[in-house]
Amino acid sequence: MMIGDNQALVEKIVSEIVKRLQSYGEEPMVPIGVSNRHVHLSKEDLEILFGTGYELTKMKDLKQPGQYAAQETVTVIGPKGRFESVRILGPVRKETQLEVSISDGFVLGLKAPVRESGKTQDTPGIILKGPKGTVEKDYGVIAALRHIHMPPDYAAHFGLKDKEMVSVEVGGLRKVVFHNVLIRVSDQYVLEMHLDIDEANAGEIRNEALGKIVKG
Amino acid sequence: MMIGDNQALVEKIVSEIVKRLQSYGEEPMVPIGVSNRHVHLSKEDLEILFGTGYELTKMKDLKQPGQYAAQETVTVIGPKGRFESVRILGPVRKETQLEVSISDGFVLGLKAPVRESGKTQDTPGIILKGPKGTVEKDYGVIAALRHIHMPPDYAAHFGLKDKEMVSVEVGGLRKVVFHNVLIRVSDQYVLEMHLDIDEANAGEIRNEALGKIVKG
Numbered sequence: 001m002m003i004g005d006n007q008a009l010v011e012k013i014v015s016e017i018v019k020r021l022q023s024y025g026e027e028p029m030v031p032i033g034v035s036n037r038h039v040h041l042s043k044e045d046l047e048i049l050f051g052t053g054y055e056l057t058k059m060k061d062l063k064q065p066g067q068y069a070a071q072e073t074v075t076v077i078g079p080k081g082r083f084e085s086v087r088i089l090g091p092v093r094k095e096t097q098l099e100v101s102i103s104d105g106f107v108l109g110l111k112a113p114v115r116e117s118g119k120t121q122d123t124p125g126i127i128l129k130g131p132k133g134t135v136e137k138d139y140g141v142i143a144a145l146r147h148i149h150m151p152p153d154y155a156a157h158f159g160l161k162d163k164e165m166v167s168v169e170v171g172g173l174r175k176v177v178f179h180n181v182l183i184r185v186s187d188q189y190v191l192e193m194h195l196d197i198d199e200a201n202a203g204e205i206r207n208e209a210l211g212k213i214v215k216g
Numbered sequence: 217m218m219i220g221d222n223q224a225l226v227e228k229i230v231s232e233i234v235k236r237l238q239s240y241g242e243e244p245m246v247p248i249g250v251s252n253r254h255v256h257l258s259k260e261d262l263e264i265l266f267g268t269g270y271e272l273t274k275m276k277d278l279k280q281p282g283q284y285a286a287q288e289t290v291t292v293i294g295p296k297g298r299f300e301s302v303r304i305l306g307p308v309r310k311e312t313q314l315e316v317s318i319s320d321g322f323v324l325g326l327k328a329p330v331r332e333s334g335k336t337q338d339t340p341g342i343i344l345k346g347p348k349g350t351v352e353k354d355y356g357v358i359a360a361l362r363h364i365h366m367p368p369d370y371a372a373h374f375g376l377k378d379k380e381m382v383s384v385e386v387g388g389l390r391k392v393v394f395h396n397v398l399i400r401v402s403d404q405y406v407l408e409m410h411l412d413i414d415e416a417n418a419g420e421i422r423n424e425a426l427g428k429i430v431k432g
Contacts, residue, residue, distance in 0.1 A: 171395075175395035
């Protein structure tokens with residue numbers, strides 16, 4: 001292959017990549033990721049549950065860069081019920097946080113408030129049980145506020161802003177419009193809307209389904 | 217009390233009732249009823265499960281006239297899981313039908329299709345177990361198509377028709393708009409929109425919450 005051929009090939013690849021990155025289509029579509037109940041652990045709680053110096057083992061990368069499902073799970077014990085084998089998502093965070101659906105809350109016997117991730121003040125507590133120990137948290141259980149992880153170029157293309165609330169239309173026979181969907185913009189994000197299982201089932205929405213962002 | 221007093225009292229009561237029946241307000245609001253999983257039984261299946269000549273015992277009237285929750289429950293057994301103590305709703309119907317949420321379907325190990333009540337053709341089967349016997353149904357499991365029971369005067373007031381599909385907006389922080397909500401008009405109905413538990417939790421909607429009907 002001559003240099004001339006290579007240049008044409010390079011140009012073809014580059015222009016195709018640029019086109020795909022820029023061509024979001026006419027409408028602000030967003031792929032849906034459905035989240036089952038899961039827990040984020042602080043380093044301190046991880047060590048109580050699994051032993052001093054313990055580190056999580058990656059099972060599967062999540063769509064958001066750097067985030068992963070760990071091989072490890074914990075038992076989650078509420079006032080009225082429990083869940084075995086609740087997946088830990090890594091890496092460790094500053095604070096331990098259990099994300100459940102409202103249905104899960106009924107099983108556990110607590111009312112999970114709808115909250116943005118990390119905003120765990122005045123939320124119900126929970127007991128976490130691992131192979132090496134048990135942690136009793138005074139707070140940290142939330143039902144995640146539905147939200148969209150959004151890269152800056154997508155946001156700019158459609159005139160959307162970080163922390164803006166939008167509505168998202170999705171589904172077939174069970175079509176729903178979800179209001180108050182929080183946009184979070186970061187160059188660390190891949191475009192993805194997170195729903196929990198209750199929300200997904202209400203719209204009969206599968207993982208990777210496409211929603212359409214509607215303003216307001 | 218004189219006849220004159222009585223006439224005034226009658227007039228007062230009648231005009232108050234008429235006023236309440238007619239005053240639907242500016243907007244077509246509709247109270248929500250949240251349905252947990254339940255089963256309707258044919259007379260034949262009731263007798264297999266509970267014994268020949270058995271009749272259901274009313275536990276609680278439902279909002280729709282003549283409908284009631286029975287004291288009796290059955291065990292429901294799917295390919296992968298089961299639910300104990302699933303409530304029977306009476307009176308008996310022409311055909312047995314199990315109504316579950318999509319979440320329940322995952323527990324049972326089947327895919328419950330979204331269907332209008334009674335339209336059970338080509339739906340998954342299920343095993344029902346009662347104190348006196350077991351019934352194996354070849355079909356009859358549905359996830360109920362969300363719908364509104366509507367009296368004719370309400371429908372006429374807001375220009376809505378039997379079998380029309382509308383959208384309903386409901387909820388606070390988790391506000392959703394449910395599309396494809398079926399209107400069913402009958403003078404036997406009390407105004408009420410039925411959602412299942414998945415749908416209610418997706419919108420953080422409590423029983424008796426008010427939704428607003430939006431056309432289209």
